[in-house]
Amino acid sequence: MSATPILLAVGHGTRDPAGVATIRALLERVRALRPALPVAACFAEICAPSLDDAVAGLGGPAVAVPLMLGRGYHSLVDIPGRTGPGTVVARPLGPHALLARALADRLRATPPADAVVLGAAGTSDPSGMADVRAAARLLGRHLGRPVAHGFAASAEPSLTDVVGDLRRRGARRVTVASYLLAPGFFHRRIHDSGADAVSPPIGVHDALATLILRRYDEAALAYGPLGETPQKAASRP
Structure with a gap:
């Protein structure tokens, strides 16, 4: 099991190729800010890879970061309901x-x-x-x-x-x-x-990439020091 949980970025999904390209470019900025962190992308609907396929292929602990600007169905219900016991779901990005x-x-x-x-x-x-x-x-x-x-x-x-x-x-x-x-x-x-x-959408911006990492870090505290699942980490003395 990896000692570092994967950052699983979960986009909403769109039929617009420019929207998908923007999300992928944003995650490249996240990787540039923290090169040692494994980052994977998926989408709650419409686009591939789907959240379900991404979770099935994780092979280790993960922090799912909803790429959503506020609370709603996907961030509060859908994403938590589709992730496994080895995945912690972070807060949505906004407001911030x-x-x-x-x-x-x-x-x-x-x-x-x-x-x-x-x-x-x-x-x-x-x-x-x-x-x-x-x-x-x-x-x-x-x-x-x-x-x-x-x-x-x-x-x-x-x-x-x-x-x-x-x-x-x-x-x-x-x-x-x-x-x-x-x-x-x-x-x-x-x-x-x-x-x-x-104005243009927020898109690829260092402040947004930094916020994604901040939400990851907040949620990753649920894991133990060796990348244990949240349930095991909670049982540590």
């Missing part, structure tokens, strides 16, 4: 100040705006909605200005409504900070919100 730093960097690619909105994909989970609100507050603190939030799908307030409301209140230029890891369906939906500018 490192994500705010990365979002601020991506906003530099857009022109100055009167108002900034954090644009998230959408969730039906109340805890996930709360995570997006917290992420907007963190970005506002980083930028030193108020940041509203809206969802591209499946939640309220809708991003289109938030952009329209800001215009009615006098904002001439509205920019959306894309609270997404990679391009795909939801980024296209954000572009349809009526905003004047939309």
Whole structure:
């Protein structure tokens, strides 16, 4: 058994080849930051390798890190339910100040705006909605200005409504900070919100790669010093 648990990065999955390529490039950045750490990639749905196939082929302890920006079905129910007893599931990535730093960097690619909105994909989970609100507050603190939030799908307030409301209140230029890891369906939906500018997804960024490693390190504490499974580690005197 390996003394170092594998970092099993679990992406959501997308039919957009650019989205898959972005996740793989992001994990290359993770490997560059910690070359000795074994890193494997899989997806909860749509893409290969699947989470189930990846877990079946692990051959040792692992920490599954959901590449998700907040709590929701995949991070709270699906991924924990599909991993074996030798795998610990880390917290989702957000909200976190490192994500705010990365979002601020991506906003530099857009022109100055009167108002900034954090644009998230959408969730039906109340805890996930709360995570997006917290992420907007963190970005506002980083930028030193108020940041509203809206969802591209499946939640309220809708991003289109938030952009329209800001215009009615006098904002001439509205920019959306894309609270997404990679391009795909939801980024296209954000572009349809009526905003004047939309930042690129977070993508390959050192702050995001550092956060992935931080979530791994937090969860890896469940293992004993020799890479024992969490159950065995808990039984140590």
